[in-house]
Amino acid sequence: MNVFYEDLPETLKINGKEYPIITDFREWIRFSDMLKSDLQPQYKLEFLAEMFLEDTPDLYTEEGIEEVMDSITSFLSLEALEFPDQYSGELEEVEEFDEKPEEVEYKDATEKKAIYYEQDAPYIISAFRREYQVNLLSVPYMHWWEFRILLDGLSEESQIKKRIYWRTCDVSKMEKKERMEILKIRRSITIPEEEYVSDEDIGNAFM
Secondary structure, three states: OOOOOOOOOOEEEEOOEEEEEOOEHHHHHHHHHHHOOOOOHHHHHHHHHOOEOOOOOOOOOHHHHHHHHHHHHHHHOOHHHOOOOOOOOOOOOOEEEOOOOOOEEEOOOOOOOOOOHHHHHHHHHHHHHHHHOOOOOOOOOOEHHHHHHHHHOOOOOOHHHHHHHHHHOOOOOOOHHHHHHHHHHHHHHOOOHHHOOOHHHHHHOOO
16 A cells, blocks of 8 residues: 555455444544453443444454454554554563672563553654644544554654663663663563553454
8 A cells, every 4th residue: 555645544344345434543542542441341342333433343253353353453553554563562571680680681572562652642742743743632633544654753852752762672782781771761661561452452352
Protein backbone atom coordinates (compact mmCIF):
# COMPACT_ATOMS: atom_id res chain seq x y z
CA MET A 1 0.00 0.00 0.00
CA ASN A 2 1.22 3.52 -0.83
CA VAL A 3 -0.38 6.25 1.27
CA PHE A 4 0.60 8.92 -1.28
CA TYR A 5 -2.15 7.80 -3.63
CA GLU A 6 -4.24 5.31 -1.64
CA ASP A 7 -6.70 6.22 1.08
CA LEU A 8 -6.01 5.11 4.61
CA PRO A 9 -8.11 2.04 5.45
CA GLU A 10 -11.59 2.54 6.84
CA THR A 11 -12.48 -1.16 6.93
CA LEU A 12 -11.19 -4.50 8.12
CA LYS A 13 -11.26 -7.37 5.65
CA ILE A 14 -12.43 -10.51 7.43
CA ASN A 15 -13.16 -13.73 5.57
CA GLY A 16 -13.33 -11.82 2.30
CA LYS A 17 -15.81 -9.21 3.52
CA GLU A 18 -15.10 -5.54 4.26
CA TYR A 19 -16.34 -4.25 7.62
CA PRO A 20 -16.32 -0.46 8.21
CA ILE A 21 -14.64 0.43 11.50
CA ILE A 22 -13.92 3.38 13.77
CA THR A 23 -10.49 4.75 12.83
CA ASP A 24 -9.83 7.68 15.18
CA PHE A 25 -6.57 7.29 17.11
CA ARG A 26 -8.23 7.90 20.48
CA GLU A 27 -10.49 4.90 20.03
CA TRP A 28 -7.57 2.59 19.23
CA ILE A 29 -5.66 3.76 22.28
CA ARG A 30 -8.83 3.21 24.31
CA PHE A 31 -9.18 -0.21 22.71
CA SER A 32 -5.67 -1.15 23.85
CA ASP A 33 -6.49 0.02 27.37
CA MET A 34 -9.63 -2.09 27.31
CA LEU A 35 -7.68 -5.21 26.35
CA LYS A 36 -5.42 -4.96 29.39
CA SER A 37 -8.28 -4.17 31.76
CA ASP A 38 -9.91 -6.70 34.08
CA LEU A 39 -13.24 -6.58 32.25
CA GLN A 40 -14.93 -9.93 31.77
CA PRO A 41 -14.52 -11.40 28.25
CA GLN A 42 -18.18 -10.84 27.37
CA TYR A 43 -17.85 -7.11 28.04
CA LYS A 44 -14.67 -6.96 26.00
CA LEU A 45 -16.58 -8.57 23.16
CA GLU A 46 -19.23 -5.89 23.44
CA PHE A 47 -16.51 -3.22 23.33
CA LEU A 48 -14.97 -4.89 20.29
CA ALA A 49 -18.33 -5.02 18.53
CA GLU A 50 -18.67 -1.26 19.00
CA MET A 51 -15.51 -0.71 16.91
CA PHE A 52 -17.52 -1.83 13.87
CA LEU A 53 -19.80 0.79 12.34
CA GLU A 54 -22.28 -1.37 10.43
CA ASP A 55 -22.22 -5.15 10.27
CA THR A 56 -20.35 -7.01 12.98
CA PRO A 57 -18.29 -10.10 12.09
CA ASP A 58 -18.51 -13.38 13.94
CA LEU A 59 -17.18 -12.77 17.45
CA TYR A 60 -18.66 -15.77 19.18
CA THR A 61 -16.80 -18.74 17.74
CA GLU A 62 -13.12 -19.55 18.21
CA GLU A 63 -12.49 -19.44 14.47
CA GLY A 64 -14.42 -16.20 14.09
CA ILE A 65 -12.64 -14.32 16.89
CA GLU A 66 -9.29 -15.56 15.61
CA GLU A 67 -9.97 -14.08 12.17
CA VAL A 68 -11.14 -10.80 13.69
CA MET A 69 -8.13 -10.46 15.97
CA ASP A 70 -5.72 -11.21 13.11
CA SER A 71 -7.25 -8.28 11.22
CA ILE A 72 -7.24 -6.07 14.32
CA THR A 73 -3.55 -6.79 14.95
CA SER A 74 -2.71 -6.06 11.30
CA PHE A 75 -4.56 -2.73 11.47
CA LEU A 76 -2.98 -1.72 14.78
CA SER A 77 0.54 -2.45 13.52
CA LEU A 78 0.15 -0.82 10.08
CA GLU A 79 1.18 -4.13 8.57
CA ALA A 80 0.10 -3.13 5.07
CA LEU A 81 2.78 -0.43 5.08
CA GLU A 82 5.44 -2.83 6.31
CA PHE A 83 5.72 -0.31 9.11
CA PRO A 84 8.49 -0.82 11.68
CA ASP A 85 6.16 -1.55 14.57
CA GLN A 86 8.51 -0.60 17.38
CA TYR A 87 5.62 0.51 19.56
CA SER A 88 3.88 -2.80 20.18
CA GLY A 89 6.67 -5.34 20.49
CA GLU A 90 6.46 -7.73 23.38
CA LEU A 91 8.57 -6.59 26.31
CA GLU A 92 11.06 -9.01 27.73
CA GLU A 93 13.20 -8.68 30.82
CA VAL A 94 16.26 -6.68 29.86
CA GLU A 95 18.40 -6.91 32.94
CA GLU A 96 18.91 -9.07 35.98
CA PHE A 97 20.79 -8.37 39.19
CA ASP A 98 23.17 -10.81 40.79
CA GLU A 99 24.21 -10.82 44.43
CA LYS A 100 26.29 -7.62 43.98
CA PRO A 101 23.98 -4.65 43.32
CA GLU A 102 26.69 -2.74 41.47
CA GLU A 103 27.14 -5.55 38.96
CA VAL A 104 24.46 -5.83 36.30
CA GLU A 105 23.89 -8.76 34.02
CA TYR A 106 21.80 -7.91 30.99
CA LYS A 107 20.40 -9.37 27.84
CA ASP A 108 18.71 -7.52 25.02
CA ALA A 109 15.37 -8.83 23.83
CA THR A 110 14.60 -9.18 20.14
CA GLU A 111 11.71 -6.79 20.71
CA LYS A 112 11.15 -4.44 23.63
CA LYS A 113 8.08 -2.48 24.49
CA ALA A 114 8.90 1.03 23.33
CA ILE A 115 5.87 3.09 24.30
CA TYR A 116 3.15 3.15 26.94
CA TYR A 117 0.43 5.53 25.86
CA GLU A 118 -0.94 6.33 29.31
CA GLN A 119 2.45 6.97 30.88
CA ASP A 120 3.87 8.73 27.81
CA ALA A 121 0.82 10.86 26.96
CA PRO A 122 2.28 14.19 28.18
CA TYR A 123 5.41 13.70 26.07
CA ILE A 124 3.44 12.69 22.97
CA ILE A 125 0.97 15.57 23.31
CA SER A 126 3.70 18.16 23.84
CA ALA A 127 5.81 16.85 20.94
CA PHE A 128 2.86 16.96 18.50
CA ARG A 129 2.04 20.48 19.65
CA ARG A 130 5.62 21.70 19.27
CA GLU A 131 6.61 19.95 16.04
CA TYR A 132 3.33 19.73 14.10
CA GLN A 133 1.26 22.46 15.80
CA VAL A 134 -1.37 19.77 16.37
CA ASN A 135 -3.25 19.69 19.66
CA LEU A 136 -4.08 16.03 20.24
CA LEU A 137 -6.44 17.00 23.05
CA SER A 138 -8.74 18.98 20.76
CA VAL A 139 -8.14 17.78 17.21
CA PRO A 140 -11.57 16.62 15.94
CA TYR A 141 -10.24 13.52 14.22
CA MET A 142 -7.01 11.80 13.27
CA HIS A 143 -6.76 8.39 11.64
CA TRP A 144 -4.87 5.86 13.73
CA TRP A 145 -2.35 5.32 10.91
CA GLU A 146 -1.73 9.06 10.53
CA PHE A 147 -1.16 9.32 14.27
CA ARG A 148 1.33 6.43 14.18
CA ILE A 149 3.16 7.85 11.14
CA LEU A 150 3.46 11.27 12.75
CA LEU A 151 4.55 9.71 16.03
CA ASP A 152 7.32 7.85 14.25
CA GLY A 153 8.37 11.04 12.47
CA LEU A 154 8.97 13.11 15.60
CA SER A 155 12.50 14.39 16.01
CA GLU A 156 15.03 12.36 17.93
CA GLU A 157 15.41 15.32 20.29
CA SER A 158 11.81 15.05 21.49
CA GLN A 159 11.35 13.61 24.96
CA ILE A 160 9.12 10.80 23.68
CA LYS A 161 11.76 9.70 21.17
CA LYS A 162 14.38 9.78 23.90
CA ARG A 163 12.17 7.57 26.08
CA ILE A 164 11.74 5.15 23.19
CA TYR A 165 15.51 5.08 22.70
CA TRP A 166 16.20 4.48 26.38
CA ARG A 167 13.77 1.55 26.42
CA THR A 168 15.00 -0.13 23.26
CA CYS A 169 18.66 0.68 22.71
CA ASP A 170 21.23 -2.13 22.68
CA VAL A 171 23.33 -1.65 25.81
CA SER A 172 25.57 -4.65 25.19
CA LYS A 173 28.26 -2.64 23.37
CA MET A 174 28.23 0.37 25.69
CA GLU A 175 30.84 1.27 28.26
CA LYS A 176 29.86 0.23 31.76
CA LYS A 177 29.12 3.75 33.03
CA GLU A 178 26.86 4.58 30.07
CA ARG A 179 25.21 1.16 30.27
CA MET A 180 24.42 1.59 33.96
CA GLU A 181 22.95 5.04 33.33
CA ILE A 182 20.73 3.75 30.52
CA LEU A 183 19.55 0.77 32.57
CA LYS A 184 18.73 3.03 35.50
CA ILE A 185 16.65 5.27 33.25
CA ARG A 186 15.05 2.23 31.59
CA ARG A 187 13.89 0.81 34.90
CA SER A 188 12.34 4.14 35.88
CA ILE A 189 10.26 4.51 32.67
CA THR A 190 9.31 0.89 31.97
CA ILE A 191 5.98 -0.51 33.06
CA PRO A 192 5.87 -4.09 34.39
CA GLU A 193 5.14 -6.69 31.73
CA GLU A 194 1.64 -7.46 32.99
CA GLU A 195 0.55 -3.85 32.45
CA TYR A 196 0.90 -3.67 28.66
CA VAL A 197 -0.74 -5.45 25.77
CA SER A 198 1.16 -7.87 23.56
CA ASP A 199 -0.14 -9.51 20.38
CA GLU A 200 -0.81 -12.64 22.42
CA ASP A 201 -2.88 -10.61 24.89
CA ILE A 202 -4.98 -9.32 21.99
CA GLY A 203 -5.77 -12.86 20.91
CA ASN A 204 -6.48 -14.08 24.43
CA ALA A 205 -8.56 -11.15 25.64
CA PHE A 206 -11.84 -12.61 24.39
CA MET A 207 -11.29 -16.26 25.27
